[in-house]
Amino acid sequence: MALEDLFKVVKDRSMADTKPKADPKQKKASPKVEIPKGLLFKCPRCGTVVYRDDFERNRSVCSACNYHARINFRERLEMTADKGTFTELDAGLTSVNPIDFPGYENKIAALQKECGLREAVVTGVCTIHRYKTVIGIMDSNFMMASMGSVVGEKITRAFEYATEHKLPVVLFTASGGARMQEGIISLMQMAKTSGAIARHSESGQLYVTVMTDPTTGGVTASFASLGDIIIAEPKVLIGFAGRRVIEGTIKQKLPDDFQSAEFMLENGFVDMIVERKVMRPTLSKIFRTHNYTRSEEYKGGAAL
Amino acid sequence: MSSLTATQRLSIIREKGRPTVKDYIPALFNNFLELHGDRHFGDDAAIIGGVGMFDCTPVTVIAQVKGRNLEENKRSNFSMPHPEGYRKALRLAKQAEKFHRPVICFVDTPGAFCGIDAEKRGQGEAIARNLMEFMTLKTPILTIVLGEGGSGGALALAVCDELVMLENALYSVISPRGFASILWKDPTRESEAAELMKITAEDLLRFGVCEHIIEEPDGGAHRDPALMIENIAEYLTESLPRLCSVSTDEMLERRYEKFRRIGEFRDNS
Numbered sequence A: 001m002a003l004e005d006l007f008k009v010v011k012d013r014s015m016a017d018t019k020p021k022a023d024p025k026q027k028k029a030s031p032k033v034e035i036p037k038g039l040l041f042k043c044p045r046c047g048t049v050v051y052r053d054d055f056e057r058n059r060s061v062c063s064a065c066n067y068h069a070r071i072n073f074r075e076r077l078e079m080t081a082d083k084g085t086f087t088e089l090d091a092g093l094t095s096v097n098p099i100d101f102p103g104y105e106n107k108i109a110a111l112q113k114e115c116g117l118r119e120a121v122v123t124g125v126c127t128i129h130r131y132k133t134v135i136g137i138m139d140s141n142f143m144m145a146s147m148g149s150v151v152g153e154k155i156t157r158a159f160e161y162a163t164e165h166k167l168p169v170v171l172f173t174a175s176g177g178a179r180m181q182e183g184i185i186s187l188m189q190m191a192k193t194s195g196a197i198a199r200h201s202e203s204g205q206l207y208v209t210v211m212t213d214p215t216t217g218g219v220t221a222s223f224a225s226l227g228d229i230i231i232a233e234p235k236v237l238i239g240f241a242g243r244r245v246i247e248g249t250i251k252q253k254l255p256d257d258f259q260s261a262e263f264m265l266e267n268g269f270v271d272m273i274v275e276r277k278v279m280r281p282t283l284s285k286i287f288r289t290h291n292y293t294r295s296e297e298y299k300g301g302a303a304l
Numbered sequence B: 001m002s003s004l005t006a007t008q009r010l011s012i013i014r015e016k017g018r019p020t021v022k023d024y025i026p027a028l029f030n031n032f033l034e035l036h037g038d039r040h041f042g043d044d045a046a047i048i049g050g051v052g053m054f055d056c057t058p059v060t061v062i063a064q065v066k067g068r069n070l071e072e073n074k075r076s077n078f079s080m081p082h083p084e085g086y087r088k089a090l091r092l093a094k095q096a097e098k099f100h101r102p103v104i105c106f107v108d109t110p111g112a113f114c115g116i117d118a119e120k121r122g123q124g125e126a127i128a129r130n131l132m133e134f135m136t137l138k139t140p141i142l143t144i145v146l147g148e149g150g151s152g153g154a155l156a157l158a159v160c161d162e163l164v165m166l167e168n169a170l171y172s173v174i175s176p177r178g179f180a181s182i183l184w185k186d187p188t189r190e191s192e193a194a195e196l197m198k199i200t201a202e203d204l205l206r207f208g209v210c211e212h213i214i215e216e217p218d219g220g221a222h223r224d225p226a227l228m229i230e231n232i233a234e235y236l237t238e239s240l241p242r243l244c245s246v247s248t249d250e251m252l253e254r255r256y257e258k259f260r261r262i263g264e265f266r267d268n269s
């Protein structure tokens, strides 16, 4: 189906949806309004447009080019952890405004409401194929998952917890980089997290990075690049410098695959590219080959 | 000490005659031998490294090279290192650890270079590796910010036991211009950004990022380079024996804690 046809379908459907709502009585009875703009997903990599339902059933992966799209914390947790095994760590940490950046508190408050998250990363303990692990998931819906004090502190504490309890760490990274609204404090989080990783590493524990879309800037230049094993999802953006910054310097357009997962693999900066549908078994194999043993606690618990 | 604004300091550190490591290294260290290359890819002229003597103490020096003129700047890529520069720094730091020499880093960079080759060779990984390795390096590390301390490109030489700043030096997460263009979509608001960002030596002292400020001659280091060199030498004379007298375990614990403490947040749990 051509793109224009698809949009026509959406338009027709949305018209159909609004028809009964023209009746004011019915409108009162059913306050739920269908939002047609969420009906389709247009792949930012190849431009293919698909029904959002189909796209989501496919784990938010583009069926045309295999781009692994951004997903939120809950979706990631659901497709990664054994059901009902997740316990959050440091859930109470929230941002303040260290350099008095105008409007920062309001922005944070609005995002907390919108995303149902306190900050851009959630950390905790769970099992994956019954292997107990510390897990961290960054959610790019929250201020592009930029790293300020809270993100830095939660990741640092997650590594310290894992060191103390002799656990591996799996981090799903996604970030626009350092959170500029927190000034130099955000830069220092790169050093702080790297320090905690150094100690976790020295204690002999395993750290697996899963780079998801987009992993950039100060996060690439700190904890994302420090995994013992670095996995990337297909077609995601991974890099240090912003694309437009580089294009501005060299005065020409960069090829599409520049700073992709595949580019990073080719240049030797990720160990493997792994599709979502086999992420759990892959992590499980990695735990197994690092002599972690399966926990008996989990017997397939209730939903989250 | 002066109470200049961030904008005024910005113009001082951009003064043509402001001394650079090309002035400081020969004046501060005897027997300096430059050591080249990262042993993997090449030699990055944006970072000079080598060994020398400070009084009677052998030291390793790692320094970002701002040029004093266009010719020098072209050679040192305007002090914007590539990954091989950071990897050379790490190699020399590891060498210093082996021979129990303190490491003295001079930071003076707008940031790590942003380009195709830098990405291909892993700019992010190179910086990340330095942060982790410097955190556990078993020899004292002292970092002096001379002028511009730009972002991760500066931090890669600034995981240290003591960070000192020349009085007018600035150290920031991104250049004020970059800050204005990203957050306000307006690079002309550079000066406003510089004031807001809290990037002066005094600001950083308050945040616990910086431990000490080295006074500059009136009007800036370019007004009296000899005095500036003297002030740095005086600081090194005091700090090196002090840092070297701490046991390795104690030193590493303090270094970890120095960064561990930085961060402002509320804990509602």
Ligand SMILES: [Zn+2]
Pocket (backbone or CB within 6 Å): A043, A044, A045, A046, A047, A048, A062, A063, A064, A065, A066, A067
């Ligand atoms: Zn696609």
